[in-house]
Amino acid sequence: MASSEVARNAGKAKPGEMPSREDELLAARRIYNRTYMRRWRAKPSHAAREQLNRRRSYHDRKLRTARIPRDRYQNCHGELFCAFCRRRPSVMQVTRLTSSAVDASRYVEIRMPYCGEC
Numbered sequence: 001m002a003s004s005e006v007a008r009n010a011g012k013a014k015p016g017e018m019p020s021r022e023d024e025l026l027a028a029r030r031i032y033n034r035t036y037m038r039r040w041r042a043k044p045s046h047a048a049r050e051q052l053n054r055r056r057s058y059h060d061r062k063l064r065t066a067r068i069p070r071d072r073y074q075n076c077h078g079e080l081f082c083a084f085c086r087r088r089p090s091v092m093q094v095t096r097l098t099s100s101a102v103d104a105s106r107y108v109e110i111r112m113p114y115c116g117e118c
């Protein structure tokens with residue numbers, strides 16, 4: 001999309017309507033921000049810094065997702081908790097019916113951890 005199209009269709013103005021003064025200002029600010037960031041990234045030291053930040057955030061995200069427990073009813077220490085009260089540790093499993101992911105008209109049994117008290 002060309003920048004003139006962005007300027008015309010900014011904000012809430014429909015394609016056929018004339019853009020309001022607010023829309024024009026918003027479009028001008030967006031164009032200015034875009035060109036500013038292009039100039040900023042064109043400088044090699046800035047691009048290198050951005051790359052470093054991106055790699056660091058990817059690494060942080062990878063560590064964060066590795067810490068998330070795989071099971072839905074597991075806490076961060078890997079212990080099963082009750083699927084109903086979500087407080088007490090699980091001592092048994094109960095079966096419940098849920099609608100099938102494949103066929104919505106059918107039900108399937110699922111096993112859920114249960115504390116036995118709630």
Ligand SMILES: [Zn+2]
Pocket residue numbers: 082083084085086087088114115116117118
């Ligand atoms: Zn419970």
